Amino acid sequence: MKHIKTLNTKRLQNTIKKGGCGECQTSCQSACKTSCTVGNQSCENK
Amino acid sequence: MVHQYKSNGYNIVLDVNSGAVHVVDDIVYDMIPLAKESSFDEIADQLKNKYQEDALKEAFEEIKELEKEGLLYTEDIYQDYIMDFKKRETVVKALCLHIAHDCNLACRYCFAEEGEYHGRRELMSFEIGKKALDFLIQNSGNRRNLEVDFFGGEPLMNFQVVKDLVKYGREQEKIYNKNFRFTLTTNGILLNDDIMEFANKEMANVVLSIDGRKEVNDKMRPFRNGTGSYALIVPKFQKLADSRNQTEYYVRGTFTHHNLDFSKDVLHLADLGFKQISVEPVVAPEQEAYAIQEEDVNRLLEEYDSLAAEMLKRNKEGKSFNFFHFMIDLEGGPCVAKRLSGCGSGTEYLAVTPWGDLYPCHQFVGEEQFLMGNVYEGVTKTDIRDEFKLCNVYAKDKCKDCFAKFYCSGGCAANSFHFHGTITDAYDIGCELQRKRIECAIMLKVAQAE
Numbered sequence: 001m002k003h004i005k006t007l008n009t010k011r012l013q014n015t016i017k018k019g020g021c022g023e024c025q026t027s028c029q030s031a032c033k034t035s036c037t038v039g040n041q042s043c044e045n046k
Numbered sequence: 047m048v049h050q051y052k053s054n055g056y057n058i059v060l061d062v063n064s065g066a067v068h069v070v071d072d073i074v075y076d077m078i079p080l081a082k083e084s085s086f087d088e089i090a091d092q093l094k095n096k097y098q099e100d101a102l103k104e105a106f107e108e109i110k111e112l113e114k115e116g117l118l119y120t121e122d123i124y125q126d127y128i129m130d131f132k133k134r135e136t137v138v139k140a141l142c143l144h145i146a147h148d149c150n151l152a153c154r155y156c157f158a159e160e161g162e163y164h165g166r167r168e169l170m171s172f173e174i175g176k177k178a179l180d181f182l183i184q185n186s187g188n189r190r191n192l193e194v195d196f197f198g199g200e201p202l203m204n205f206q207v208v209k210d211l212v213k214y215g216r217e218q219e220k221i222y223n224k225n226f227r228f229t230l231t232t233n234g235i236l237l238n239d240d241i242m243e244f245a246n247k248e249m250a251n252v253v254l255s256i257d258g259r260k261e262v263n264d265k266m267r268p269f270r271n272g273t274g275s276y277a278l279i280v281p282k283f284q285k286l287a288d289s290r291n292q293t294e295y296y297v298r299g300t301f302t303h304h305n306l307d308f309s310k311d312v313l314h315l316a317d318l319g320f321k322q323i324s325v326e327p328v329v330a331p332e333q334e335a336y337a338i339q340e341e342d343v344n345r346l347l348e349e350y351d352s353l354a355a356e357m358l359k360r361n362k363e364g365k366s367f368n369f370f371h372f373m374i375d376l377e378g379g380p381c382v383a384k385r386l387s388g389c390g391s392g393t394e395y396l397a398v399t400p401w402g403d404l405y406p407c408h409q410f411v412g413e414e415q416f417l418m419g420n421v422y423e424g425v426t427k428t429d430i431r432d433e434f435k436l437c438n439v440y441a442k443d444k445c446k447d448c449f450a451k452f453y454c455s456g457g458c459a460a461n462s463f464h465f466h467g468t469i470t471d472a473y474d475i476g477c478e479l480q481r482k483r484i485e486c487a488i489m490l491k492v493a494q495a496e
Contacts, residue, residue, distance in 0.1 A: 001108045001111075002104060002108070003070060003071045003073060003074045003101075003104060003105045003108050004068050004069070004070050004071075004074055004108050004109075004112065005068065005069045005070075005495075006066060006067070006068050006069075006112070006117060007066075007067040007068070007069070007376060007491060007492065007495050008376070008377050008495075009064075009065050009066050009067055009376040009377060010065060010376065010377055010378060010379060011064050011065065011066070011116065011117075012063065012064055012065040012381075012382050012385070012452065013063070013064055013116060013120065013123060013382075015380075015381035015382050015383075016123075016124075016127055016381075016382055016383075018381070019380075019381025019382055019383045019384065020131055020381060020383035020384070022137070022139065022189055022384075022394070023189060023190065023191050024380055024384060025191075025193065025227075026139065026140035026193055026389065026390050026394060026395045027389045027390070027455070028142075028389050028390075028391070028395060028407060028408075030251065030296075030370070032324070032326060032370070033197075033231070033253075033408065033409075034157075034300075034326055034327075034328075034329050034409070034458065034461070037370070037371065037453075037454065038380060038384060038385055038388075038389070038453060038454060038455040039374045039375070039379055039380075039385070039452065039453030039454070039484065039487070040370070040373035040374050040375055040379070040487075041375070041379065041380050041384070042375060042378060042379070042380075043378055043379065043380055043381060043384075044191070045381075
């Protein structure tokens with residue numbers, strides 16, 4: 001494309017089928033303890 | 047829903063419901079707000095004075111192609127899905143163990159009130175800790191990875207119990223086919239070589255509390271006699287960070303109204319050699335002198351922008367470091383279920399007091415209406431659990447039209463409760479800062495992809 005560059009991203013709509021296993025880290029255990037930071041968590045069910 | 051913004055010279059378009067990120071030129075940037083509803087002729091009519099018709103046509107076709115691929119103007123199909131998902135039986139997979147309701151520092155902003163959490167000074171006994179780990183295993187269903195954070199107060203004031211509990215956990219995980227991930231949050235005062243060796247062997251992550259520059263740290267993190275803690279903790283933290291190969295730890299600071307130029311604190315920590323840095327806004331009632339005020343917000347947004355720009359510069363110079371709140375995983379991040387269901391407080395994640403009481407998270411400890419049960423009887427106030435269970439971004443009016451909802455999951459329930467008296471609202475200043483952080487995080491990814 002000439003006008004648009006698209007980054008490689010996970011398509012959220014595709015994660016409905018396989019998602020929700022719950023093995024990933026609880027967000028507050030990582031560092032924050034005062035906010036809710038989920039977007040940087042890794043999926044453990046790739 | 048589409049969110050578009052300009053940052054550090056980039057035109058960035060986030061297709062919220064698919065998570066797709068596009069970097070676009072000015073034509074597309076101007077066209078995106080129009081192209082979902084309007085025909086090409088209508089758009090061309092509006093933009094013809096600014097751009098050539100051929101270029102407009104090309105841009106329009108590219109936009110339509112992305113739309114067809116499910117990467118632009120994607121519909122929100124998640125509301126019913128997440129409602130059903132949240133109604134499922136939940137398991138407990140993480141505990142915050144309040145190993146010590148006591149502290150050897152007297153940090154001025156401490157939500158734990160120098161470790162006491164509106165209550166009495168107390169150390170957790172091994173017996174209570176064991177019961178907590180048993181409770182976790184028994185309530186974890188099929189989940190294999192179980193997280194236990196040793197928290198306080200200051201957990202190293204009760205280090206023998208930490209050691210004993212890790213030993214007990216390692217025995218139990220073999221019996222029950224579980225995998226404990228232990229973590230430790232400490233102010234560093236009591237850190238020594240033995241503790242470091244233990245932490246490096248057993249702790250999946252350590253969080254080391256320090257606010258940044260000496261004067262900033264020592265103002266807010268003094269000993270009870272008023273002297274600062276910086277000089278004592280910095281060499282220990284440097285040693286520990288190096289001994290962990292600069293991974294699986296965070297130096298973690300809090301910024302307040304007194305250091306709105308907090309990017310200097312982040313850079314100070316980076317200059318000390320730390321590679322994993324988290325410096326986060328204090329959350330405090332607005333009447334406190336150190337609380338972030340609404341009028342501070344614009345200044346803080348600029349700070350985040352300038353920090354992101356400086357990080358880019360340092361990346362190019364080979365002096366990169368991670369800033370926790372700018373970390374985002376676009377390619378392998380969490381599924382929608384995780385993104386929409388929140389942090390898990392009150393359901394998957396509970397806090398345990400030194401005497402074994404259960405609360406929805408560490409921030410609710412001491413708020414008696416949130417006492418959910420104890421490690422002997424389990425969760426007895428199931429109505430509290432059910433309230434948290436149904437808390438998700440679609441239960442929060444403020445989140446419905448917010449582009450950040452897939453990255454913050456509706457924000458912190460405790461912050462919402464402390465500012466608005468309900469867990470289904472949102473802490474407004476926190477939201478404003480969160481949105482900026484996500485914009486910066488995506489911008490950094492865009493820059494890296496060049």
